[in-house]
Amino acid sequence: MLGDPDPRRRDELALPVLVTWIQRGVYDDLLPGLGDGMAAGLRVGLGERGTDTVFRRSFSVLVLSVCIERDTERPLVPGGKVLDWADRVATWLLAEQDVRGYVPGKGWAHAVAHGADAVGALAASPHFGAPELTVLLDVLGERVVGHVEHLFVNHEADRLALATVALLRRERVPFDVLEAWLDRLVSTAIQRSRSTRLHRDPDLDTGNLDLYLRALYLQLAIGPRPPATRADLLLLLVDSLRALNTPFLGAPDRRTAVHRRSVPGA
Structure with missing residues (x-):
């Protein structure tokens, strides 16, 4: 049943x-x-x-x-x-x-x-502990940037963000690991979008990540029981969202390789 x-x-x-x-x-x-x-x-x-x-x-x-x-x-x-x-x-x-x-x-x-x-x-x-939580973080990230034929439209991004916040509340994953993880997700989505843009809608490669990062930002900004690193995480998320949405949000502030790349469709 x-x-x-x-x-x-x-x-x-x-x-x-x-x-x-x-x-x-x-x-x-x-x-x-x-x-x-x-x-x-x-x-x-x-x-x-x-x-x-x-x-x-x-x-x-x-x-x-x-x-x-x-x-x-x-x-x-x-x-x-x-x-x-x-x-x-x-x-x-x-x-x-x-x-x-x-x-x-x-x-x-x-x-x-x-x-x-x-x-x-x-x-x-x-x-x-930290190693297992880091693996879970990678699983969430891979699911978000994975190949799909349509974008998440039924609050999947919100549920993925909730799971991420539950992980962040443990305060076990080092901040530099979180920073590298975010950079890797943005870089992967942008590169994949560039390589497939002539064959399919490039938003299918960046859209779910964009939805997820927006949901995660809201969870950290106004959700209950934020982790102690909330302020720094919000800054990282702002830069990641700018990297994905430069025409609308402006260029990111951090000087990282992934953020120096142009955004597809710009």
Whole structure:
């Protein structure tokens, strides 16, 4: 039922029952096995586009995120098991081809948004230190600049930004790593846009990153519980947004190689 294309069976019955039972501790003794079952669901139909298998993958990762949150609240799962779940989530999220948000007649697929929720849950896990959090950061970045056929239009960027803020709140990833990560994302998007602009809409290569950086800026500027490095991060984001939108926002201030490059379409 969790992968049922009927939203009444999936969203109104299977999902709330599972989530409620996990949060109330009904599955505490079975949590590792339940999480493994949800992780296995990430492989069902992976690589397909436009099929109903997306619901199984998307809602499996959503339930898995609740399992992870339960373990964070009350340690129930060995650290190695949570790290294994993280590896499966990352592998699936980067390989997921069906990025539809709302599917008429069938409700929310939202694989990218649900994947972001799982990354956010992992970021809050005590099993994750600086190396693991850095890997999660790279996964978020790769998903944002990954090849797509249409832009995120159903608040996926906001959910990805929320996951990023959850990671930043841990205050474990060095600032210079964050700076290099942002520069790499902007550079990748701009270079890819240049190389494909004669064959397809260049906004498909920069648009999702632009949406994500705007959402992340808002989360840091007005969202709750910002990290201690908020002020410096906002400056980095302003420069990154200027690099992507120079005709509208002006040139960035930082003197980095990526920001000295011209912007496609300028």
